[in-house]
Amino acid sequence: MVIKAIKRYYKKEINRCQSCSMPLIYDKQHLGGNIYCSYCHDGESFINNGMTLGDMQRKVDHLLLSRHSHIMVRIYIHLRLATLRRWRKF
Template sequence: MISETNIMKGAMKILRNERNRCQSCGMPLFYDKKPKVHPHYCSYCHDGSSFRDGKATLRDMQKKVDELLVARNANRGQRLYMRLRLATLKRWRESRAYVPKTF
């Protein structure tokens, strides 16, 4: 039988993992090869002073992440989740660049 304590522990772990994602591409920050470049962004997206792809739009990032997920054999559901999840990240919320698009 699953206890409420175990459910809460699981929920807290999920929240920690979601909070510790790059706020541009959604990659979990513990996978970053050069941590500490920026507290909210991975080293692939931010060099410490500016975004590496400064003129990128949300759609550009969605396409880039989708291509990476296809290369890693992610299923359609995972790809759709990331497409929608990207729009909730800090960089894209602040730019108001969210334009929904289906694939």
């Protein structure tokens, strides 16, 4: 039972938008094969092309705060955003 829960969590974790970290299974307009959600990418370019990592962190934090998310979740996502493909520095 624990193994199934871990596998389910892992599947959701690897299928996240590589810009905002939203699990792609929750995006009803997601274009299959795209690594970005429909809120961040329209299939050709980023919707908010001039957005910085700091802007995205503030946007996601505001959303999580409005949903009364636990502070540890907000901190985790704040740190996690910097590891996503769109924001990584090579």
